[in-house]
Amino acid sequence: MSYFFRKEPEKLIDENGKRIDGRDLYELRPIKMKVGVLKNANGSVYLEWGENKVLAAVYGPKEIHPKHLSLPTKTRLRCKYSMSPFSTPERKKPGPPDRRSIELSKVIREALEPAIFIEKYPKTAIDVFIEILQSAGGTRTAGITAASVALADAGIPMKDLVSACSVGKVDGKIVLDLNSLEDMYGEGDMPVAIMPRKKKITLLQLDGNFTREEFKSALKLAIDGCMKIYEIQREAILNRYKEQKIDLI
Amino acid sequence: MSEIVATIRKNYIRKILRSNKRMDGRNLTEYREIKIEPNFIKNAEGSAMVSLGNTQVLVGVKAEIGEPYPDSPDKGAFITNAELVPLASPSFEPGPPDENAIELARIIDRGIRHSEALDLKKLVIQEGKKVWIIFIDIHVLNHDGNLFDASNIGAVAALLCTKIPVAKMDGEEITVENKWVKLPVKNIPVTITLGKIDDKLILDPVIEEEEILDAKITICFEKNDLICAVQKIHGPLTTEDLEEAIEIGLDKSREIRKMIEEAVK
Known part of the structure; x- marks a missing residue:
């Protein structure tokens, strides 16, 4: 669907409490995850989250270039979030990353790093690439969810997975997992990532208008959502070893 | 942004923190001395020099006439940019803004945008054709920790004292009169930054403390105590x-808002 035909919907939540895509307030979009889809990468994941299509690939631990970036006591985790030109309604110009992508790459790195035993591989690099093939709201949380499984797939020792999802405020109500229309026309958006076993929050951003109580209930809802994502991630990893061969298509 | 801090000093910071003390004698939820000097730069439409202890930030606001974004023809625009000038710290390198500078600019931008501090609808000269575009340039001059709060105070104070000329459009011609009006600022967003070291939350960390932080959280409060932007930086939080950060932040944000209002009077 091209952006030429998009207009602001009158209501994002109807009188029966259903959202514009038919979901309940606290319902996630359907999620599918395939592990080990790219043969060159040490770990890889293809994730479909609603209309989002995301690829994550992990290379490493490997030799670091340029050499001066190496850290004496730990591995250097590098993340790159990028959107394909055709991933958005309006074409996204390729080229050097824009300010949004640079910030997202930073917060994604900080969301993933606490889960990795980075001190296991001093002087090396682990590269995480997140490529958004189709975007529909919540790409950073989809990217983190996929990347954390890709890290596990690469066999990198980890303390925990990292599970992420967003919550937001739409028509005055707190809802789970914003789609693109809710993201665009809603009153607020709050992406969250956690390490599920100890419920440590590794990513938290917010924009919009929340009262203190709304913030609290939104955070709780987000953590509950992340726990559901966690189950899906676990299952995806287990499936990886059940099936003989997994292809992208 | 890494400054070299001796291990013995890091250990000492941790040690005294256990008895709720800090290197500079502050308690855990105390700001350093804040100074705001509005209208520091004559050639800017608005500006403010802010110091937060030894952290110094200069913010300049410039206004230009330009075209509105196609999806918001009835609104002016603003752009926030931050420069970590190399003279501010041995760890700042010359060159295009790195991820830290970009994150800084985007957090300040988010606070101003989502609190609707600037009434963009009042910046229209002629709908769909010409609008005012406001540039907020944050220049970090001396880095001693907590750039976020210093920059936010600077940006908001600079906006509050910005004056732009009256512009009119007659056919295709724009006339700018030598009559100056205040920018339509209708909200004062205030960011509050706390760091976590071991299990203690500390307000307004200095650079030595930032070096050993486990995590950092910036919360932006607008009037009516609404939360309009949050960013967690670095490691994990619970x-x-x-909840504790919001508790501390609410009170402090009211104090700082008052301080900004006083300074630009």
Whole structure:
């Protein structure tokens, strides 16, 4: 669907409490995850989250270039979030990353790093690439969810997975997992990532208008959502070893 | 942004923190001395020099006439940019803004945008054709920790004292009169930054403390105590940490808002 035909919907939540895509307030979009889809990468994941299509690939631990970036006591985790030109309604110009992508790459790195035993591989690099093939709201949380499984797939020792999802405020109500229309026309958006076993929050951003109580209930809802994502991630990893061969298509 | 801090000093910071003390004698939820000097730069439409202890930030606001974004023809625009000038710290390198500078600019931008501090509809000269575009340039001059709060105070104070000329459009011609009006600022967003070291939350960390932080959280409050932007930086936090941070932040944000209002009077 091209952006030429998009207009602001009158209501994002109807009188029966259903959202514009038919979901309940606290319902996630359907999620599918395939592990080990790219043969060159040490770990890889293809994730479909609603209309989002995301690829994550992990290379490493490997030799670091340029050499001066190496850290004496730990591995250097590098993340790159990028959107394909055709991933958005309006074409996204390729080229050097824009300010949004640079910030997202930073917060994604900080969301993933606490889960990795980075001190296991001093002087090396682990590269995480997140490529958004189709975007529909919540790409950073989809990217983190996929990347954390890709890290596990690469066999990198980890303390925990990292599970992420967003919550937001739409028509005055707190809802789970914003789609693109809710993201665009809603009153607020709050992406969250956690390490599920100890419920440590590794990513938290917010924009919009929340009262203190709304913030609290939104955070709780987000953590509950992340726990559901966690189950899906676990299952995806287990499936990886059940099936003989997994292809992208 | 890495400054070299001796291990013995890091250990000492941790040690005294256990008895709720800090290197500079502050308690855990105390700001350093804040100074705001509005209208520091004559050639800017608005500006403010802010110091937060030894952290110094200069913010300049410039206004230009330009075209509105196609999806918001009835609104002016603003752009926030931050420069970590090399003279501010041995760890700042010359060159295009790195991820830290971009994150800084985007957090300040988010606070101003989502609190609707600037009434963009009042910046229209002629709908769909010409609008005012406001540039907020944050220049970090001396880095001694907590750039976020210093920059936010600077940006908001600079906006509050910005004056732009009256512009009119007659056919295709724009006339700018030598009559100056205040920018339509209708909200004062205030960011509050706390760091976490071991299990303690500390307000307004200095650079030595930032070096050993486990995590950092910036919360932006607008009037009516609404939360309009949040960013967690660095390591993990717990739900309890966040609740405590909001608790501390609410009170402090009211104080700082008052301070900004006083300074630009």
